[in-house]
Amino acid sequence: MxxxxxxxxxxxxxxxxxxxxxxxxxxxxxxxxxxxxxxxxxxxxxxxxxxxxxxxxxxxxxxxxxxxxxxxxxxSMLLDFPEYRLNFLENLVKENRYRLFLLSNTNALHIPHVIKIMGTESFERFKSSFEQFYLSHEIQLRKPNHEIFQFVLEQNKLNPQDTLFIDDTKENTDAANELGMKTWNLMVGKEDVVNLNDRL
Structure with missing residues (x-):
């Protein structure tokens, strides 16, 4: 479960x-x-x-x-953040059925630009939806190295068998699988995170 x-x-x-x-x-x-x-x-x-x-x-x-x-x-590789995805996430928070975490390979140039794209208020709504908000350049670990997944699991006392990891890069979901996590390698353009219930 x-x-x-x-x-x-x-x-x-x-x-x-x-x-x-x-x-x-x-x-x-x-x-x-x-x-x-x-x-x-x-x-x-x-x-x-x-x-x-x-x-x-x-x-x-x-x-x-x-x-x-x-x-x-x-x-310029950063495009738009659709409002419907933010609404989906906030509804997921309200349901209070899961502990939610963000784990992103990113950098110190992209995050300020993301805030510029989204606006500070929307970005804060997004960030506050997660129990922990892990950015690779801040924790000095990156996917697909096992260490980053072990770090998240151990810091939050998560059982890998009870944990779903969602990523669009197969190399990353494969690594999470190797540690016993359930995974969804989301196919960009064919699938959308808002259809999460279909995967649970």
Whole structure:
């Protein structure tokens, strides 16, 4: 029986355009998402580097772009947060049937931009819906590493068998599965988190 639900953020609640960064790279003559970009992104997502350092590491590949322009490209993958999803979440809170948690791989540039997109009031409504609001750059752990899931389970004394983890990235749900959690690998564009009851 599910007692706890851990939600991802991007493409679960807020819509993303993950291709926008690839397009920007291609526009600059870079055809592949090189290993160094994965490394830079991972360092940024666990708070090892600051926003300024992140931009500085990317700057050599975008010599004609200002630091602000690079930041704008990076943030442009964040789209809208539909109000109906926020309403769904708040109704779930009112039902008081589950302990709710957020667990997101994100960074120190994206969160201020999310607040700008949503507005401070809506963002606070969203954040306050969760018992804990875990952002990778703040806890210095990221999915799909087992440590991040173990951290959440142990901090909140959660039984993995009673816990559902929802994420759009199969690598992440596979890792949670390995630790005994129930999972929903949500198929973006085909499924929506508001149909959660169909999965419980």
């Amino acid at each position: 599910i007692k706890n639900i851990i939600f991802d953020f991007g493409d679960i609640f807020i819509n993303l355009d993950k291709q926008v960064v690839f397009k920007a790279l291609q526009d600059n003559g870079i055809q592949d998402f090189l290993p160094k970009y994965h490394s830079i992104n991972e360092d940024f997502e666990v708070g090892k580097i600051s926003p300024q350092e992140f931009v500085e590491r990317l700057q050599p590949d975008f010599p004609h772009l200002s630091p602000q322009a690079i930041t704008d490209v990076w943030n």
